[in-house]
Amino acid sequence: MGNINSKGSSENTFDAIVIGSGISGGWAAKELCEHGVKTLVLERGRDVKHLIDYPTMAKDPWDFLHRNDLTQKEKEDNPVASKCYAFREDAMHFFVKDKEHPYIQEKPFDWIRGYQVGGKSLTWGRCTQRWSNFEFTGPQRFGYGWDWPIRYEDVAPWYSHVEKFIGICGSKDGLEAMPDGEFLPPFELNVVEQHLKESILKNYGNRYFVHARWAHLTQPNQIHLDQGRGRCHARNLCQRGCPFGGYFSSNSSTLPWAAKTGNLTIRPFSVVHSIIYDEQKQKATGVRVIDTNTKLATEFFAKVIFVNGSALNTNLILLNSTSNRFPNGLGNDSGILGKYICHHNYRGSLGGEIDGFTDSYYSGRNPTDAIIANYRNLHKTDTDFIGGYTTYAGARRNRNDGETYPEQMGAGYKESMTEPGPWTVYSYVQGETIPKEKNHVRLSTDKKDEWGIPQLITSVEYDDNDDKLLNDFFVQTEEMFTKAGVKNIHHSDSKQAPGLDIHEMGGCRMGNDPKTSMLDKWNALHHCKNVFVTDGACMASTGNQSPSILYMTLTARACNHVVEEMKKGNI
Amino acid sequence: MKRRRFLSSVAILVPAAIVSTDVLFSSCNRRVDEHYFSQENITLLDEIGETIIPATTTSPGAKAARVGEFMKVYVTDCYTAEQQSMFWEGINKIRKLSKNKYGNEFSKLAVSQKQDVLRSLENEAKNIKKSNKESSATQFYPMIKGLVVFGFFSSKPGATKALRYIQTPDSYQAQVPYKKGDKAWATS
Numbered sequence: 001m002g003n004i005n006s007k008g009s010s011e012n013t014f015d016a017i018v019i020g021s022g023i024s025g026g027w028a029a030k031e032l033c034e035h036g037v038k039t040l041v042l043e044r045g046r047d048v049k050h051l052i053d054y055p056t057m058a059k060d061p062w063d064f065l066h067r068n069d070l071t072q073k074e075k076e077d078n079p080v081a082s083k084c085y086a087f088r089e090d091a092m093h094f095f096v097k098d099k100e101h102p103y104i105q106e107k108p109f110d111w112i113r114g115y116q117v118g119g120k121s122l123t124w125g126r127c128t129q130r131w132s133n134f135e136f137t138g139p140q141r142f143g144y145g146w147d148w149p150i151r152y153e154d155v156a157p158w159y160s161h162v163e164k165f166i167g168i169c170g171s172k173d174g175l176e177a178m179p180d181g182e183f184l185p186p187f188e189l190n191v192v193e194q195h196l197k198e199s200i201l202k203n204y205g206n207r208y209f210v211h212a213r214w215a216h217l218t219q220p221n222q223i224h225l226d227q228g229r230g231r232c233h234a235r236n237l238c239q240r241g242c243p244f245g246g247y248f249s250s251n252s253s254t255l256p257w258a259a260k261t262g263n264l265t266i267r268p269f270s271v272v273h274s275i276i277y278d279e280q281k282q283k284a285t286g287v288r289v290i291d292t293n294t295k296l297a298t299e300f301f302a303k304v305i306f307v308n309g310s311a312l313n314t315n316l317i318l319l320n321s322t323s324n325r326f327p328n329g330l331g332n333d334s335g336i337l338g339k340y341i342c343h344h345n346y347r348g349s350l351g352g353e354i355d356g357f358t359d360s361y362y363s364g365r366n367p368t369d370a371i372i373a374n375y376r377n378l379h380k381t382d383t384d385f386i387g388g389y390t391t392y393a394g395a396r397r398n399r400n401d402g403e404t405y406p407e408q409m410g411a412g413y414k415e416s417m418t419e420p421g422p423w424t425v426y427s428y429v430q431g432e433t434i435p436k437e438k439n440h441v442r443l444s445t446d447k448k449d450e451w452g453i454p455q456l457i458t459s460v461e462y463d464d465n466d467d468k469l470l471n472d473f474f475v476q477t478e479e480m481f482t483k484a485g486v487k488n489i490h491h492s493d494s495k496q497a498p499g500l501d502i503h504e505m506g507g508c509r510m511g512n513d514p515k516t517s518m519l520d521k522w523n524a525l526h527h528c529k530n531v532f533v534t535d536g537a538c539m540a541s542t543g544n545q546s547p548s549i550l551y552m553t554l555t556a557r558a559c560n561h562v563v564e565e566m567k568k569g570n571i
Numbered sequence: 572m573k574r575r576r577f578l579s580s581v582a583i584l585v586p587a588a589i590v591s592t593d594v595l596f597s598s599c600n601r602r603v604d605e606h607y608f609s610q611e612n613i614t615l616l617d618e619i620g621e622t623i624i625p626a627t628t629t630s631p632g633a634k635a636a637r638v639g640e641f642m643k644v645y646v647t648d649c650y651t652a653e654q655q656s657m658f659w660e661g662i663n664k665i666r667k668l669s670k671n672k673y674g675n676e677f678s679k680l681a682v683s684q685k686q687d688v689l690r691s692l693e694n695e696a697k698n699i700k701k702s703n704k705e706s707s708a709t710q711f712y713p714m715i716k717g718l719v720v721f722g723f724f725s726s727k728p729g730a731t732k733a734l735r736y737i738q739t740p741d742s743y744q745a746q747v748p749y750k751k752g753d754k755a756w757a758t759s
Binding site for chain 1: 625630644689716725727733743744748750751752754755756759
């Protein structure tokens with residue numbers, strides 16, 4: 001497996017190793033370092049320092065050669081990445097180039113990745129709704145998948161812990177389907193959004209169009225100022241990196257915070273080949289790392305390892321961590337590892353026009369959407385499908401497109417396009433998908449990447465539950481909007497492959513029973529108790545809410561458990 | 572925030588003609604290089620642009636926004652071979668029509684004559700669309716018109732003088748009184 005370059009094990013020994021510096025890895029670093037744990041963070045990509053490494057953050061539209069559209073060459077070179085809405089001139093340096101990181105699509109799967117310090121926390125969508133107990137109990141109540149080993153009450157205090165630190169804006173709505181949290185003031189609704197909210201409440205009574213919860217500092221608290229972050233200025237250019245640190249990223253927040261403790265070491269250009277398992281001690285002792293520049297292999301050692309490489313990479317690392325004890329991957333006695341991969345159904349969008357409200361407009365660029373919290377299959381199955389969905393929705397006045405101006409050239413035509421047009425309403429779905437054994441990832445037996453690590457095979461597809469959920473979103477949303485006076489309603493099914501949602505999860509799920517799950521209630525591998533998985537791989541089901549804040553929450557909770565166990569001498 | 576997927580990042584509606592990847596001209600699969608964009612052609616594009624989006628008392632036009640230069644880069648790098656083929660066919664149509672109807676190059680025509688040349692292409696596009704129900708992507712005029720509009724309103728003069736643009740607002744204000752004549756924001 002290449003040259004071993006162990007520079008004396010003491011230099012390479014830490015209390016903890018965190019694989020990955022993204023949204024959950026950054027949190028592991030922060031929590032562990034704050035508690036005095038000497039932590040090595042291994043990041044496979046380059047370093048990205050807050051502010052210094054945001055090359056496009058201060059650019060105007062005309063500064064981009066193609067006005068932020070993609071060239072044919074960029075599309076041809078990156079058939080997968082170029083499908084992502086954020087893969088544009090202004091942010092493509094934060095996404096992997098397809099050719100550099102091949103994988104095998106047994107069925108169509110758009111795997112969107114960001115390999116740099118901060119990972120996808122630089123480019124994420126920033127929506128942060130809490131799960132409710134409907135999501136934690138869904139699989140058990142409706143008979144899909146296996147029960148979560150935790151409930152909302154277990155994570156509620158950790159949600160608060162995370163929310164206070166990263167800064168979440170939203171309104172307290174008292175909804176059973178989406179619990180309130182620790183909120184900064186929300187981005188306000190514009191007049192049409194206000195109207196939609198009132199109409200939906202009046203016509204349905206139990207459907208709630210509300211401010212969603214977003215990781216933006218509308219009004220920073222002292223803790224945020226202490227992080228060196230400031231107020232969000234509504235530029236809506238987040239994916240470039242923010243000059244104010246106005247949204248949460250590892251780069252602006254958790255990593256510098258961890259570094260301040262003096263306990264953090266970050267090693268970029270370090271891809272993890274496998275976790276080292278000591279059959280005598282019956283625990284993991286470290287990781288094998290390949291330097292992505294030199295291709296040299298090195299080993300690092302620690303008492304505890306957090307695997308936060310992003311859902312599918314975490315699966316890959318564990319599958320590649322074989323030994324006599326674990327021939328099928330670390331901790332994989334159950335045979336579950338890599339299976340029950342799921343994602344979010346992002347195929348549906350629906351919109352229309354609405355008359356009136358023309359004496360109102362807005363200023364600043366809202367980087368958020370409102371949402372209609374999930375209203376399906378809460379207490380019981382009241383539809384022909386299982387699971388729920390979040391509906392993102394809102395209204396805008398786009399610039400008049402001039403299509404109806406009688407003369408399609410000249411001064412009048414130009415002037416007609418300089419004013420805001422009529423109000424339009426939009427919506428898109430984030431639908432739960434049901435974990436199934438056949439949706440899986442596994443290692444290629446013959447193809448390797450340029451560092452000698454087996455390529456990942458992805459085998460994930462939609463099912464008819466997804467089609468039914470999608471149809472319900474179309475029918476219900478059209479009805480709600482129509483009652484609110486929205487007309488010329490059109491909808492579309494993008495038919496996009498799984499993965500483009502960038503919410504792929506599972507493969508290493510939590511559960512009470514080691515025969516049907518990989519992780520215990522603390523996110524430790526059942527069969528290797530000093531290895532923790534707290535990124536998307538740990539999810540036993542998908543819920544309908546945006547998942548990143550749950551990953552951060554589970555990470556904070558698991559880290560504090562680890563610190564307690566270390567104090568007791570158990571780790 | 573995923574909404575970005577469904578709206579243009581520059582708050583400009585780019586007509587389907589520009590982003591369509593329909594294969595319409597299978598005979599031409601050679602990508603055009605910048606050679607076709609001679610200075611003469613760039614000047615012609617500026618003139619076409621200025622006819623569609625002229626300078627007014629309140630704001631500059633397509634020429635000041637250098638849409639010809641922009642179209643050179645955009646057509647070369649972002650268009651498929653088929654789209655480029657359609658683009659040049661259209662440019663040649665404009666040249667021909669100017670010569671045949673007015674006996675002169677497009678750039679040398681009077682404003683009303685230039686408008687007349689483009690108007691006849693616009694009408695031709697409309698009629699074909701009505702009769703054959705073919706996608707407007709097959710017609711040159713909507714393509715170039717859309718390119719001019721896109722290039723103008725995303726340019727510095729267009730965004731800052733014809734529209735309102737602030738790189739860094741102070742904050743988001745959701746409900747601001749609007750009166751007729753207030754300019755739209757250049758970006759969303």
